[in-house]
Amino acid sequence: xxxxxxxxxxxxxxxxxxxxxxxxxxxxxxxxxxxxxxxxxxxxxxxxxxxxxxxxxxxxxxxxxxxxxxxxxxxxxxxxxxxxxxxxxxxxxxxxxxxxxxxxxxxxxxxxxxxxxxxxxxxxxxxxxxxxxxxxxxxxxxxxxxxxxxxxxxxxxxxxxxxxxxxxxxxxxxxxxxxxxxxxxxxxxxxxxxxxxxxxxxxxxxxxxxxxxxxxxxxxxxxxxxxxxxxxxxxxxxxxxxxxxxxxxxxxxxxxxxxxxxxxxxxxxxxxxxxxxxxxxxxxxxxxxxxxxxxxxxxxxxxxxxxxxxxxxxxxxxxxx
Amino acid sequence: xxxxxxxxxxxxxxxxxxxxxxxxxxxxxxxxxxxxxxxxxxxxxxxxxxxxxxxxxxxxxxxxxxxxxxxxxxxxxxxxxxxxxxxxxxxxxxxxxxxxxxxxxxxxxxxxxxxxxxxxxxxxxxxxxxxxxxxxxxxxxxxxxxxxxxxxxxxxxxxxxxxxxxxxxxxxxxxxxxxxxxxxxxxxxxxxxxxxxxxxxxxxxxxxxxxxxxxxxxxxxxxxxxxxxxxxxxxxxxxxxxxxxxxxxxxxxxxxxxxxxxxxxxxxxxxxxxxxx
Amino acid sequence: xxxxxxxxxxxxxxxxxxxxxxxxxxxxxxxxxxxxxxxxxxxxxxxxxxxxxxxxxxxxxxxxxxxxxxxxxxxxxxxxxxxxxxxxxxxxxxxxxxxxxxxxxxxxxxxxxxxxxxxxxxxxxxxxxxxxxxxxxxxxxxxxxxxxxxxxxxxxxxxxxxxxxxxxxxxxxxxxxxxxxxxxxxxxxxxxxxxxxxxxxxxxxxxxxxxxxxxxxxxxxxxxxxxxxxxxxxxxxxxxxxxxxxxxxxxxxxxxxxxxxxxxxxxxxxxxxxxxxxxxxxxxxxxxxxxxxxxxxxxxxxxxxxxxxxxxxxxxxxxxxxxxxxxxxxxxxxxxxxxxxxxxxxxxxxxxxxxxx
Numbered sequence: 040x041x042x043x044x045x046x047x048x049x050x051x052x053x054x055x056x057x058x059x060x061x062x063x064x065x066x067x068x069x070x071x072x073x074x075x076x077x078x079x080x081x082x083x084x085x086x087x088x089x090x091x092x093x094x095x096x097x098x099x100x101x102x103x104x105x106x107x108x109x110x111x112x113x114x115x116x117x118x119x120x121x122x123x124x125x126x127x128x129x130x131x132x133x134x135x136x137x138x139x140x141x142x143x144x145x146x147x148x149x150x151x152x153x154x155x156x157x158x159x160x161x162x163x164x165x166x167x168x169x170x171x172x173x174x175x176x177x178x179x180x181x182x183x184x185x186x187x188x189x190x191x192x193x194x195x196x197x198x199x200x201x202x203x204x205x206x207x208x209x210x211x212x213x214x215x216x217x218x219x220x221x222x223x224x225x226x227x228x229x230x231x232x233x234x235x236x237x238x239x240x241x242x243x244x245x246x247x248x249x250x251x252x253x254x255x256x257x258x259x260x261x262x263x264x265x266x267x268x269x270x271x272x273x274x275x276x277x278x279x280x281x282x283x284x285x286x287x288x289x290x291x292x293x294x295x296x297x298x299x300x301x302x303x304x305x306x307x308x309x310x311x312x313x314x315x316x317x318x319x320x321x322x323x324x325x326x327x328x329x330x331x332x333x334x335x336x337x338x339x340x341x342x343x344x345x346x347x348x349x350x351x352x353x354x355x356x357x358x359x360x
Numbered sequence: 361x362x363x364x365x366x367x368x369x370x371x372x373x374x375x376x377x378x379x380x381x382x383x384x385x386x387x388x389x390x391x392x393x394x395x396x397x398x399x400x401x402x403x404x405x406x407x408x409x410x411x412x413x414x415x416x417x418x419x420x421x422x423x424x425x426x427x428x429x430x431x432x433x434x435x436x437x438x439x440x441x442x443x444x445x446x447x448x449x450x451x452x453x454x455x456x457x458x459x460x461x462x463x464x465x466x467x468x469x470x471x472x473x474x475x476x477x478x479x480x481x482x483x484x485x486x487x488x489x490x491x492x493x494x495x496x497x498x499x500x501x502x503x504x505x506x507x508x509x510x511x512x513x514x515x516x517x518x519x520x521x522x523x524x525x526x527x528x529x530x531x532x533x534x535x536x537x538x539x540x541x542x543x544x545x546x547x548x549x550x551x552x553x554x555x556x557x558x559x560x561x562x563x564x565x566x567x568x569x570x571x572x573x574x575x576x577x578x579x580x581x582x583x584x585x586x587x588x589x590x591x592x593x594x595x596x597x598x599x600x601x602x603x604x605x606x607x608x609x610x611x612x613x614x615x616x617x618x619x620x621x622x623x624x625x626x627x628x629x630x631x632x633x634x635x636x637x
Numbered sequence: 638x639x640x641x642x643x644x645x646x647x648x649x650x651x652x653x654x655x656x657x658x659x660x661x662x663x664x665x666x667x668x669x670x671x672x673x674x675x676x677x678x679x680x681x682x683x684x685x686x687x688x689x690x691x692x693x694x695x696x697x698x699x700x701x702x703x704x705x706x707x708x709x710x711x712x713x714x715x716x717x718x719x720x721x722x723x724x725x726x727x728x729x730x731x732x733x734x735x736x737x738x739x740x741x742x743x744x745x746x747x748x749x750x751x752x753x754x755x756x757x758x759x760x761x762x763x764x765x766x767x768x769x770x771x772x773x774x775x776x777x778x779x780x781x782x783x784x785x786x787x788x789x790x791x792x793x794x795x796x797x798x799x800x801x802x803x804x805x806x807x808x809x810x811x812x813x814x815x816x817x818x819x820x821x822x823x824x825x826x827x828x829x830x831x832x833x834x835x836x837x838x839x840x841x842x843x844x845x846x847x848x849x850x851x852x853x854x855x856x857x858x859x860x861x862x863x864x865x866x867x868x869x870x871x872x873x874x875x876x877x878x879x880x881x882x883x884x885x886x887x888x889x890x891x892x893x894x895x896x897x898x899x900x901x902x903x904x905x906x907x908x909x910x911x912x913x914x915x916x917x918x919x920x921x922x923x924x925x926x927x928x929x930x931x932x933x934x935x936x937x938x939x940x941x942x943x944x945x946x947x948x949x950x951x952x953x954x955x956x957x958x959x960x961x962x963x964x965x966x967x968x969x970x971x972x973x974x975x976x977x978x979x980x981x982x983x984x985x986x987x988x989x990x991x992x993x994x
Contacts (some may be wrong), residue, residue: 044721055702061873069971069973069976070780070781074874074971075874075970075973076874077873077983078869078873085714096910099875153669159779159781160780210711216692240950240956241668244670246884247879248878248879248883249879250876250878250879251881261914262915269894270441274894275894276896277905278699298986303969305879307876307880309690309880309967310670310672310689310690311667312668365724365760366702367703367904367906368724369722371722378906411904413706413708413720413904414706414708414897414902416894418920439920454719456720456722477911541777573923592942599917599925600916600920602891605755606754606755607750607754607756608892608893609750609890609891610911610916612935612943613925614938614946615942615944620755634862634938635862636935637925
């Protein structure tokens with residue numbers, strides 16, 4: 040990102056440091072392709088801030104655990120939708136938040152980068168227009184940016200944060216294609232047995248680390264999570280397919296109508312299990328049934344937070360007495 | 361306890377239960393194998409892990425002294441999953457037991473000294489073990505004082521024994537409650553305040569304290585004000601435990617494990633540890 | 638010692654042969670992960686990258702039965718129950734193919750916990766005696782590797798029964814233990830050029846950036862134990878999940894729970910993570926480590942202070958960390974334990990005597 044834009048972000052944050060306990064932003068991680076969240080509490084911390092396509096984490100994840108604190112947050116378009124959904128559900132208080140909105144044209148997907156090149160010896164990474172130029176131990180390699188962008192970015196309709204106190208940098212045009220949930224539809228064409236075999240294979244390498252759960256900004260059960268509960272006892276402690284699968288299904292159901300598809304669940308999985316597909320399936324159903332998209336409008340009521348006596352698209356055979 | 365399979369409980373049977381308070385019950389158990397029961401040895405302050413198979417396991421101090429081995433006694437406050445289930449059990453029901461675990465009160469170092477027991481609520485449980493042990497070896501110890509308090513008179517444990525101890529003549533018993541009731545004729549006030557009021561001398565004395573964390577905190581402060589040094593203050597720590605033998609890693613404070621290096625610690629030892637209580 | 642040669646295209650066949658005598662765990666690529674799977678025909682072991690998870694699952698499975706129990710009601714007195722307790726089954730000989738030297742070194746750290754601490758964990762001991770490591774030596778450390786910071790190295794032999802060194806066309810094979818001799822016996826002796834290539838390799842270890850001096854880590858940690866600003870900043874990004882602990886070759890903390898089916902059940906031990914908010918939650922509701930700052934502090938402290946102090950009588954400074962870098966690679970928010978330890982040493986050097994919390 041341009042030096043002026045970074046200067047603008049730093050200035051905006053500096054201006055708000057007196058109003059908040061801290062601001063959560065991004066800094067450089069262990070190599071040029073990884074960012075790591077950083078807590079800014081004074082002006083001397085500002086120099087560590089970055090913003091570029093390596094800034095993949097959704098910082099809204101920490102909001103639920105820190106409600107009550109006055110804090111600032113650097114948000115991309117997708118992150119801001121998570122914030123918006125939390126505001127719609129009245130889980131966080133807008134008055135305690137200062138949002139620094141970063142119009143964003145995409146973040147990289149490390150799994151896609153790894154397919155193209157070795158990622159374990161990157162010395163430099165330069166994002167130059169539609170190219171990504173990497174300096175590796177053995178020389179340079181240039182990749183097409185679109186080939187390594189996360190899938191969610193290719194279909195992004197909200198490059199500009201939907202809620203922000205400061206918008207840093209010019210707003211961007213929508214370049215993402217409309218999401219037709221083609222991946223879900225294609226998967227649904229498989230037979231039940233094929234689908235079952237697919238998930239059996241995928242989930243068998245799950246290690247129940249709950250990175251997927253903890254990375255999710257809308258996940259609010261926390262210490263009463265069904266995964267840990269002994270009373271009622273939903274899941275045994277065993278690392279078997281049954282327990283792992285039941286957790287994923289229940290998690291997807293808990294997120295129905297709430298998931299903003301930030302994709303952090305899937306990205307966080309150390310075993311690369313494609314669990315976002317389950318949430319996308321839920322969202323596809325909800326889009327069809329209620330024409331609802333999570334986290335885009337403050338006044339919208341999530342469909343599972345209300346009911347209508349007569350639903351437009353649900354034929355309930357009129358058995359009312 | 362089988363050293364080779366340290367997680368395997370031995371079977372025991374509950375022989376008696378009594379209600380101490382609305383949420384505290386005492387259990388007397390014996391090992392199902394009479395030879396095991398006869399050969400069982402432990403030191404005052406050591407703990408046992410009681411299993412209710414199907415629910416889990418939890419740690420409780422062996423509440424009876426090694427000088428009285430007709431049964432092993434445990435006093436249990438009902439707070440969570442295991443203790444709720446345990447409270448539904450009655451005489452004749454089976455449990456699992458892994459004992460003795462942990463360290464014990466340094467009673468050898470307390471010989472010839474004056475002992476001040478300072479307890480609150482269910483914290484009286486480990487104190488009872490050491491107190492009875494000392495009463496059973498009375499000539500080895502100097503003056504024995506018990507300062508014990510609960511939220512209300514109903515919340516005091518071992519009510520019958522408290523009366524007996526007060527009437528023995530060879531120890532001093534000072535009871536107190538935070539709130540009295542119409543029948544209560546004793547002191548009203550928090551335990552640390554009673555301790556301060558009594559002005560117990562630290563000269564050749566050891567204080568043994570156990571109770572809710574806040575009570576211990578203020579008790580230690582009161583003892584320090586009275587002149588007790590860190591080596592003269594002994595307490596038992598609580599921690600979430602699982603294996604009880606120093607393997608699962610859960611109960612560490614610094615490089616010490618509460619289940620092996622504790623639960624009994626002197627204040628001097630606690631000060632050396634990372635302050636994470 | 639006989640050096641043998643395993644051609645790359647023979648790896649699958651040799652592994653299949655091993656599978657006749659051992660339960661074999663071999664790494665395969667699945668999506669972006671490299672996963673240990675029980676050997677099956679048509680599997681293609683992938684040895685080009687360290688597996689995503691450590692090899693500890695062979696010695697300490699994620700879920701393990703400690704024992705089973707059965708309640709039996711007395712039919713003459715339905716209020717009476719009896720419990721019968723039976724032990725779980727012994728393990729079968731296991732060969733794990735594909736760990737790296739950092740994984741094999743982790744075994745020694747697990748031994749400290751399960752064998753050396755005063756009690757013997759019989760199940761761990763049985764698995765330990767029956768598990769064999771066929772390790773792949775590293776030619777090129779990744780940017781997350783720091784095995785040499787903690788006393789290891791890309792060709793460290795500790796814990797390995799057989800070591801495979803990548804050479805042209807396959808692997809030079811060295812058996813390092815008696816069990817390893819038996820495992821490697823079926824592999825033909827290496828031709829002269831492979832032996833020469835191996836000699837050159839061993840004489841020229843891969844270059845690694847200089848390791849910092851970590852000898853002051855334990856005391857630095859204690860000095861800044863109470864500096865909550867420091868720990869809050871370091872843990873601000875942490876999600877309190879279990880990725881770091883579950884993938885770590887040296888982490889071994891576990892939970893014990895009972896799981897029932899009617900009147901029968903089993904007591905299990907399962908991996909647990911000190912990073913979880915529930916880890917030290919007491920029945921009373923009190924939690925000595927309520928925040929991420931406390932838990933990250935404990936994790937780093939255990940690896941770089943408590944463990945060294947526990948074992949310091951036994952010689953050189955030993956951390957409960959093999960420098961494999963998995964916690965860095967796989968952490969969703971890129972917590973870098975190297976960064977935390979170096980920051981801690983820097984902060985400790987500048988600090989006054991211990992800051993009280």
